[in-house]
Amino acid sequence: MNTDAGNEVLISTSNLGYTIRGHQILDAVSLKLHGNEIVTLIGPNGAGKTSLVRILLGLKKATSGEVYRKPGVNIGYVPQKLHIDPVLPLRVRDFLLTAGRFGQEQLIRVLEEVHMSHLLASAVQTLSGGEFQRVLLARALLHQPDVLVLDEPAQGVDIIGQQALYQTIKHIRDRHGCGVLMVSHDLHLVMASADQVVCLNTHICCTGHPDDVSAHPEYLKIFGQAMEGLAPYSHHHDHSHDAHGNVIPLACENEPGGHEAGSHDR
Amino acid sequence: MIDDFIINAVLAGIALALVAGPLGCVVVWRRMAYFGDTLAHSALLGVALAVSAELVPIIGVVFIGALLAALLFWLEQRRELSADTLLGILSHSALALGLIVFSLIQTRVPGIDLMAYLFGDILAVNQTEVVWMYVGAIFILSVFAWLWRALISISVNEDLARTDGVNVSRVRFVFMLLLAMVIAAAIKVVGILLVTAMLIIPAASARAFSNTPVQMVILSSLFAVAAVVTGLGASFYQDLPAGPAIVVAAALGFFLTRISSARY
Numbered sequence: 001m002n003t004d005a006g007n008e009v010l011i012s013t014s015n016l017g018y019t020i021r022g023h024q025i026l027d028a029v030s031l032k033l034h035g036n037e038i039v040t041l042i043g044p045n046g047a048g049k050t051s052l053v054r055i056l057l058g059l060k061k062a063t064s065g066e067v068y069r070k071p072g073v074n075i076g077y078v079p080q081k082l083h084i085d086p087v088l089p090l091r092v093r094d095f096l097l098t099a100g101r102f103g104q105e106q107l108i109r110v111l112e113e114v115h116m117s118h119l120l121a122s123a124v125q126t127l128s129g130g131e132f133q134r135v136l137l138a139r140a141l142l143h144q145p146d147v148l149v150l151d152e153p154a155q156g157v158d159i160i161g162q163q164a165l166y167q168t169i170k171h172i173r174d175r176h177g178c179g180v181l182m183v184s185h186d187l188h189l190v191m192a193s194a195d196q197v198v199c200l201n202t203h204i205c206c207t208g209h210p211d212d213v214s215a216h217p218e219y220l221k222i223f224g225q226a227m228e229g230l231a232p233y234s235h236h237h238d239h240s241h242d243a244h245g246n247v248i249p250l251a252c253e254n255e256p257g258g259h260e261a262g263s264h265d266r
Numbered sequence: 267m268i269d270d271f272i273i274n275a276v277l278a279g280i281a282l283a284l285v286a287g288p289l290g291c292v293v294v295w296r297r298m299a300y301f302g303d304t305l306a307h308s309a310l311l312g313v314a315l316a317v318s319a320e321l322v323p324i325i326g327v328v329f330i331g332a333l334l335a336a337l338l339f340w341l342e343q344r345r346e347l348s349a350d351t352l353l354g355i356l357s358h359s360a361l362a363l364g365l366i367v368f369s370l371i372q373t374r375v376p377g378i379d380l381m382a383y384l385f386g387d388i389l390a391v392n393q394t395e396v397v398w399m400y401v402g403a404i405f406i407l408s409v410f411a412w413l414w415r416a417l418i419s420i421s422v423n424e425d426l427a428r429t430d431g432v433n434v435s436r437v438r439f440v441f442m443l444l445l446a447m448v449i450a451a452a453i454k455v456v457g458i459l460l461v462t463a464m465l466i467i468p469a470a471s472a473r474a475f476s477n478t479p480v481q482m483v484i485l486s487s488l489f490a491v492a493a494v495v496t497g498l499g500a501s502f503y504q505d506l507p508a509g510p511a512i513v514v515a516a517a518l519g520f521f522l523t524r525i526s527s528a529r530y
Contacts, residue, residue: 057429077429088295088421089476098419099430123477143430 007035010073010147010179011056016065018051025051027203029065033147038173038180040190040210043200044222049183050080052200053151056181076145078136080152080183090124092116092135099142110138113175114168129156133165141172148172150182154189166193188214271389272502278391279494279512281399282455282464285406285448287487290465291472291479292441295421299466300350301338304357305442306449306461308334310364313383313453318371324402324450331446334360335439386457386509388498399451406444413437418479455494456509467516468493474527493519 011033018026026048033039043049054060055067057077069075084090096107111117114134119127127135133153140148153169154162170193173180184190190197190210197213199205205218213219293302309327316326334356341352368380382390391399410417416437419427424434445465452461468490469482476482496519497512 054425057425059425059428075429077426079423079425082423082426084422085295085297087470087473088418089473089478089482090418090422091478094418094478095422098415098422098427100415139426 007037007179008070009034009068010070011075011181012068013052013056013062014066014068016052016055016062016067018048018055018060019063024202026055026062029200029204031198031204031207033179033181035146035179036173036177037196038170038182038194039196039198040194041181041183041198041200042185042190042213043205044185047201049185049200050151053149053181053183057149070146073147074143074145075147075149076140076143076178078133078140078148078150078153081155082132082136084124086125091121092119092124092127093121095124095135096139096142099139102142106142110141111135113141113172114138130158130161130165133157134168137165137168137172144176146178148178148180148182150180152183152185154184159189162189166190169193270393271391272498274391274393274396275388275508276495276498277396278388278399279455279498280491281396281403282448282452283468283490283494284487285403285410286452286464287468287472287485287490288407288410288483289441289445289448290467290469290490291483291486292417292421293445293465294469294473295418298445299462300353300357302445302449302465303462304338304353304360305331305334305446306452306458307357308360308364309446309449309453309461310383310458311360311367312364312450314364314367314371317375317378318367323453324447327450327453328443328446330360331449332439332443335442382457383453384457384459385507386453386455386460388455388508388512391454395454402447402451406447409440409444413440417441456512460509460513463513463516464490464493467513467520471516471520471523474523489519489523490516 009032012031014030016026016029017024029048029052031039041049041052051060055062057075058067058069084095092111093107096102096110107120108117111120114137116131116134116138119131119135124132124135133156137148137150137153140150148169150169154165157165166189169180169182172178182190182194194210196207197210198207199213199216199219199222201222205222206213206216208216293299308330312326312328312330313323314326315330316323319326338349338352338356341347342349365380368378368383372378372380379387416427416432419430419432420434420437427437428434448465449461452464456464469486471489472482472485475485493516494512497515498508500506500515501508501511
């Protein structure tokens, strides 16, 4: 399914399992992220998305299975909705410098990539949700990462801002050729910018191109009900043309050793 | 006519203020006020144990502080009780235990005075102790400067710090040891019961006038020095207890900064 077969795998997991106090959070999760590829992880609340991201970052240890990181791979992380207490006086500049020693030009360069260079001297607590997410993204770019990991980057950002943010992320990928792993709970907003979607609900339900995943029965079972009555979900790609001019068959690959429909316990 | 003991008291107070300001900022940023209080309450136990083992009190205070941090870390693994509740338990049980050990050694060690530890005894500081306080202050500030970026980084977000390669547990532990050392030094000045005030009041006052972490740290030290000088002045001229006078001066300063910053 992946479009850049020539790129090497930057990070991957095989058969990953994670359990907290007898509670299965992740089960047999295998995925790969190549360079120059945007993989979006979607799934309902409690699906284990954040746990998976934290394991990939090395913040948590998996209970079973393996995590592979290409030796020397540099990972930039944009955490989910960071709150900075107002008691800490911090300008954007000071915030970026918590990532390491960088010169003024480097700070401005990363801020320009996210169109926020005018905010260098602003207090972080005065930024809007969208502005702060972009500053977080800029911070992740400081170390010139091979992989960007973003956990719900568009949370607290209005709908116009979300689309613009996904565009910016895509441009960064195009410019740097880094692999991007992004968590989202809304497939429709990431449609335009994702190369591959992984639908997670403890185990991997289905993976594939966004158009395929949105029509996959497993996806519809999880998201279908929530989507009903939502205006953006008015198009069904069950007849073949797509935005990229490729003809893509409907079925998307199931995880190895798949599962019976209706076997979910959540 | 100013006596030696006043000069020693002012010098000791300033040494404490210079370190309490910066460390207090981190305590405020990381919401560790209650932890500081717990560390201070446990310090009495540390003092009592050190005295009974014929060691310098600071060794006992730092040792008990480290033990307390480890105990808290272990208790926090099970998440039924919040850190807040656990600190409440540790704080008061450590103080109670300290009072018991203290009463046991009081009969063996003549001249040891509980009140001096609870409320401070800055006018009894001698020249050697002043010298040691400055040596300690330079040491603490050097380690603090070395940890500076990591401290801000973990105050912002520990996960982000970890992915940047900061050893968060180590930074937290070293900072906790520094805090225990400051508390040990502060016992002489304001006493166990008022130590936390020296950490958080100047830092809180400094916030309104700071745009960067560095500014806040410097201002916090200056406010702490001002509180020490004002408090000791009031104590000397009006015959007030020194430790409480310093804390009241800091608190008055805090309210003044509130009023003056509210105008903007």
